[in-house]
Amino acid sequence: MREKDPKLITSITALSIGPPKAVDTIRTALAMGADSGVHITVPDGTVVEPISVARAIKAIIDKSEGDKKVDLVICGKQAIDDDSGSTGGMLAGMLGWGQASFASALEVKEGGAVSVTREIDGGLEKIEGTLPFLVTTDLR
Numbered sequence: 001m002r003e004k005d006p007k008l009i010t011s012i013t014a015l016s017i018g019p020p021k022a023v024d025t026i027r028t029a030l031a032m033g034a035d036s037g038v039h040i041t042v043p044d045g046t047v048v049e050p051i052s053v054a055r056a057i058k059a060i061i062d063k064s065e066g067d068k069k070v071d072l073v074i075c076g077k078q079a080i081d082d083d084s085g086s087t088g089g090m091l092a093g094m095l096g097w098g099q100a101s102f103a104s105a106l107e108v109k110e111g112g113a114v115s116v117t118r119e120i121d122g123g124l125e126k127i128e129g130t131l132p133f134l135v136t137t138d139l140r
Helices: 020-031 050-063 087-095
Strands: 013-018 036-041 072-075 098-108 113-120 123-130 133-137
Touching: 013 020, 013 050, 020 036, 050 087, 072 087, 087 098, 087 133, 098 123, 113 133
Parallel strands: 013 036, 072 133, 098 133
Antiparallel strands: 098 113, 113 123
16 A cells, blocks of 8 residues: 555554564564554463454554554454454444455545455445544455
């Protein structure tokens, strides 16, 4: 998204909540172009419930300001540990933001318009919204 229109994306922050080895995920994101990373470390073997993850992310968003103000969150489709896929929806609800799930394409336009394409049975569905917005991704 930044390569497509650099003035629309002022900052990208990667976030991971997990054991010490999860820092590798942050390093990968930084290597791919993220500007900063946040790693909330929990002890190995700790079960972190989706509601706790949503609350932690909300706290970070609530503290963001200025050119680091968060207005777009992109979450994965589902967690690899519990396979629940519920964090994004909970977070959007807590924030009062619009949401699109299982996105296969995302476009942010000048003025804050958001267009999300997702695969559904029999084709594609397009969802429109405005920033602030939360998107969960599809496998692709």
